[in-house]
Amino acid sequence: GAGVSQTPSNKVTEKGKYVELRCDPISGHTALYWYRQSLGQGPEFLIYFQGTGAADDSGLPNDRFFAVRPEGSVSTLKIQRTERGDSAVYLCASSSHGGGVYEQYFGPGTRLTVT
């Protein structure tokens, strides 16, 4: 079946601009996660959704970052006033259940470059 999809695959933006990154989880998966992966590093947790609500946003680096999941399926990660340090690959993952330890399946990521 279809896996996690993310759009766009690449995004180049100028410093100070606003960007939106989209994630479509595996159909029926209730839990959704965003991670950020810098070059040469492992992914780092940003935020976790169980259904429509953000159950844990402790990994968001600052208040320029925000994510939503209004209908409990697709999620959008929003970054305001982008900075060059925001350049990274943003990964989305989903799992069949939340609130515990379940297999997380990742999408291909969005490579964000801030110039």
Add this chain to the structure above:
Amino acid sequence: GENVEQHPSTLSVQEGDSAVIKCTYSDSASNYFPWYKQELGKGPQLIIDIRSNVGEKKDQRIAVTLNKTAKHFSLHITETQPEDSAVYFCAVSNDYKLSFGAGTTVTVRA
């Protein structure tokens, strides 16, 4: 957060030989240990995982062993093939949040 150390950072093996990657973690409450394979330009792919009530798990040419007392776990790939070349990440969790190691770049020489 959880501190996960992964070694080695790079590993080159001859085709047909075995590859072993080791990870250590700090939080004794951790109970889930997945391994991911990431190819260039792609997202991490779950290849095997183990939970704390099991000491070893095998799936064809890959296996994972867990030593909870010493807080370390390892990935073993036998009979390596060129398509095994990739970056491998270990991860640790005791809830929904995965903490990853820094990755091991595995190169299989033909």
